Amino acid sequence: MATPTLTRPAPHATTADSLTIRQPRKKLTVGRIAAIVVAAFIAVLWLIPFAWATATAFKTETDAAAPDVTWLPPSGFTPEAFVKVFQDGNIPLWTWNSLYTSAAITAITLVISALVAYALSRIDFRGKKVLMTVIIASIIIPPPVLIIPLFYQMLALNLIDTSWAIILPQVIHPAMVFVLKKFFDQIPRELEEAAVMDGASRLRIFTQIILPLSRPILAAVAIFVFIGAWNNFLWPFIATNDGNLLTLPVGLQTIKSAYGIQYAQNMASALLAALPLIVVFLFFQRQIIKGVATTGLAGT
Amino acid sequence: MSTSTLSRPRPQNLRKPGSRTRSNLSGWGFAAPFLVFFLAFLVWPILYGFYMSLTGKSLTGANDSLIGFANYAEALADADMWRSLGNTLYFTVISTVPLVLVALVMAALLNIGLPAQWLWRLSYFAPYLLASTVVSLFFTWMYNPQLGLINEFLTGIGLPRVAWLNDPNVAMWAIVIATLWWTVGFNFLLYLAAMQNIPAQHYEAASLDGAGAWRQFFSITLPQLTPTTVMIVLLQILASLKIFDQVYQMTAGGPGGSTRPVVQYIFETGFTGYRLGYSAAISYIFFGLIVVISVMQFVITRRRSA
Numbered sequence: 001m002a003t004p005t006l007t008r009p010a011p012h013a014t015t016a017d018s019l020t021i022r023q024p025r026k027k028l029t030v031g032r033i034a035a036i037v038v039a040a041f042i043a044v045l046w047l048i049p050f051a052w053a054t055a056t057a058f059k060t061e062t063d064a065a066a067p068d069v070t071w072l073p074p075s076g077f078t079p080e081a082f083v084k085v086f087q088d089g090n091i092p093l094w095t096w097n098s099l100y101t102s103a104a105i106t107a108i109t110l111v112i113s114a115l116v117a118y119a120l121s122r123i124d125f126r127g128k129k130v131l132m133t134v135i136i137a138s139i140i141i142p143p144p145v146l147i148i149p150l151f152y153q154m155l156a157l158n159l160i161d162t163s164w165a166i167i168l169p170q171v172i173h174p175a176m177v178f179v180l181k182k183f184f185d186q187i188p189r190e191l192e193e194a195a196v197m198d199g200a201s202r203l204r205i206f207t208q209i210i211l212p213l214s215r216p217i218l219a220a221v222a223i224f225v226f227i228g229a230w231n232n233f234l235w236p237f238i239a240t241n242d243g244n245l246l247t248l249p250v251g252l253q254t255i256k257s258a259y260g261i262q263y264a265q266n267m268a269s270a271l272l273a274a275l276p277l278i279v280v281f282l283f284f285q286r287q288i289i290k291g292v293a294t295t296g297l298a299g300t
Numbered sequence: 301m302s303t304s305t306l307s308r309p310r311p312q313n314l315r316k317p318g319s320r321t322r323s324n325l326s327g328w329g330f331a332a333p334f335l336v337f338f339l340a341f342l343v344w345p346i347l348y349g350f351y352m353s354l355t356g357k358s359l360t361g362a363n364d365s366l367i368g369f370a371n372y373a374e375a376l377a378d379a380d381m382w383r384s385l386g387n388t389l390y391f392t393v394i395s396t397v398p399l400v401l402v403a404l405v406m407a408a409l410l411n412i413g414l415p416a417q418w419l420w421r422l423s424y425f426a427p428y429l430l431a432s433t434v435v436s437l438f439f440t441w442m443y444n445p446q447l448g449l450i451n452e453f454l455t456g457i458g459l460p461r462v463a464w465l466n467d468p469n470v471a472m473w474a475i476v477i478a479t480l481w482w483t484v485g486f487n488f489l490l491y492l493a494a495m496q497n498i499p500a501q502h503y504e505a506a507s508l509d510g511a512g513a514w515r516q517f518f519s520i521t522l523p524q525l526t527p528t529t530v531m532i533v534l535l536q537i538l539a540s541l542k543i544f545d546q547v548y549q550m551t552a553g554g555p556g557g558s559t560r561p562v563v564q565y566i567f568e569t570g571f572t573g574y575r576l577g578y579s580a581a582i583s584y585i586f587f588g589l590i591v592v593i594s595v596m597q598f599v600i601t602r603r604r605s606a
Contacts, residue, residue: 031513032412039409042402043423049438049481050426052449056441069452108337116334125327131335138342140594142542144563145583148570149349150341152357169341177334202326231431233545234563238571249431253549256437263441270437277429285418289425293493296486296535297528 057081057267064263081264082272085255091272093244094251099276101166101236101247102229108171109225110218117180118206122192139174144234151238165239166247170229176221179295183217184210216290223291230277248273353581359574371581381582383557384565385589387472391561392540395476399536400529402480403487408517411495421492425485432482432545439478440465440550465551468558475547475559482546483539487532494528495521534597541590562586 055071056064060080063073085091119125120132150169151160159165187210195205211218233249240246246254255269281288328335356367375381406424414420427435442449443464451461464474502520511519544563547553553560553568566586570579 035409035412036414039406039414039420042406042409043420046423046427046481048449049442052442053438065447067446069447069449112334112337116331119327119330123323123327123330125324128327131331135338138338140591141342141346142538142587142590144542144544144566145587145590146342146345146349147567148576148580148583149345149352151570152352152576153341153345153348168337169345172334172337172342202330206330227429231429233432234567238567249433252431252433252437256433256549263447266437267441270434274430274434278426281422281426281429285422289421289489292428292486293489296490297493297531
């Protein structure tokens with residue numbers, strides 16, 4: 001997938017921007033063949049769960065529950081399970097809930113993190129060191145430790161069973177603040193000097209000079225945060241009981257108990273739930289890989 | 301405070317002369333939105349959680365009064381708490397090794413430069429994009445003792461069936477296998493990105509000296525990857541300590557509590573047992589453990605790099 005020149009990495013591109021593989025050497029040595037065989041073996045192992053789930057999802061329930069494990073069912077493949085899942089129909093609703101809560105989490109995270117990262121990177125203010133230390137230290141706090149007080153807090157704020165309960169506690173990503181700060185640090189100050197001379201405000205410099213130059217890292221952070229929010233289970237599971245607000249992962253958990261031993265329907269709903277991110281991944285593979293690698297590696 | 305001229309920090313901002321107050325204002329102004337969320341949904345819950353752990357607070361609205369460290373005393377004598385902590389540590393130990401090693405192997409294979417890169421990356425990384433619920437559904441089905449694909453394969457090659465999720469001796473390994481499949485793609489990407497960054501000249505020079513692929517891997521790739529490896533191991537340990545989703549969904553902590561991690565115990569004492577105060581105390585014991593482990597990691601990596 002060729003990336004247009006517009007998304008060319010910034011001059012101070014982090015490591016992961018170079019995530020294109022060296023040109024394959026043409027020579028087919030024994031070693032290379034062995035490597036391909038091993039890589040293929042792992043790839044097949046890694047694809048089997050998808051393949052098996054797909055095969056099951058297209059079976060009749062009778063075939064799926066038959067004692068003989070077959071890839072090709074006696075009664076042939078049928079979309080029956082998918083139709084049933086759609087008729088019982090919460091998956092589109094849950095997908096929508098996941099989509100807008102994750103989008104809101106990502107948007108708020110980006111805005112507040114970029115702002116504070118800019119201050120930490122460029123503005124010399126009293127208390128900056130303390131603020132920085134506190135944010136760094138907070139990286140260590142594991143979210144599961146917070147579930148009890150957060151739940152109580154949401155209860156007190158009367159936010160339980162609203163989307164806000166899902167969204168609000170998920171917008172703080174101290175590590176991402178540092179990923180952004182690191183990137184801002186590398187933007188040459190000369191770029192802003194002219195604007196400062198012209199008397200441009202901080203906010204103007206931030207939005208018109210810094211942000212446009214930071215698109216690659218903003219995209220990376222957005223991807224990282226979005227995937228995390230989309231797949232988060234524990235907190236949304238605690239924050240909502242209202243069936244209309246369930247996110248996809250939490251909704252699926254209820255399906256599992258509702259369908260019990262309906263194997264084909266279980267697999268059909270799992271696949272439907274997996275589909276959106278997989279499709280997005282197919283389209284934006286480069287950006288997603290770069291995003292995860294950049295933000296993941298930036299921990300160093 | 302005596303600052304030597306040498307170590308004096310370089311002037312960092314573009315501030316115009318005499319605008320110190322303005323800098324303070326705009327600095328905190330830019331930080332304010334983050335700070336509001338940070339204080340409300342991280343700092344406050346951490347502090348309030350500690351307060352809760354000192355009370356007999358329950359979901360049913362009973363006893364709000366301070367009871368000192370009674371919850372902690374009770375937790376430290378609670379065999380179930382120790383067991384769940386033990387399960388969490390056990391999972392962390394046995395999952396970290398394969399999650400780092402398999403990722404390294406995957407990245408090393410792709411780094412050779414195989415055709416159709418996107419296909420390999422897709423198959424190794426795609427599971428990471430799935431929700432834990434999807435992964436759990438897939439694997440519960442594959443682990444099914446009678447109808448599952450895995451036992452079918454085992455009997456096919458003449459091995460006995462395994463009660464994957466129902467055998468207390470096996471269940472945790474079944475969780476590790478599912479977790480490996482699910483999350484190894486993340487570490488794999490980090491390794492691959494780091495490998496791509498090793499300058500090609502290193503390899504060219506080694507080739508000229510007649511070093512083969514294995515030799516190059518062990519003499520160049522691995523040493524160059526050391527900082528990445530250290531980082532991946534640390535991130536993995538912290539991630540594994542937080543295990544909850546897949547266990548809760550695949551075994552619900554069973555059989556017989558053999559897979560129940562501490563996060564599930566926190567969840568259950570709080571929301572099923574309604575004992576918020578007690579649950580908060582266990583959260584803090586768990587938190588303390590994570591702090592200790594993190595500090596140990598910090599000290600060890602400091603010493604290594606010193």
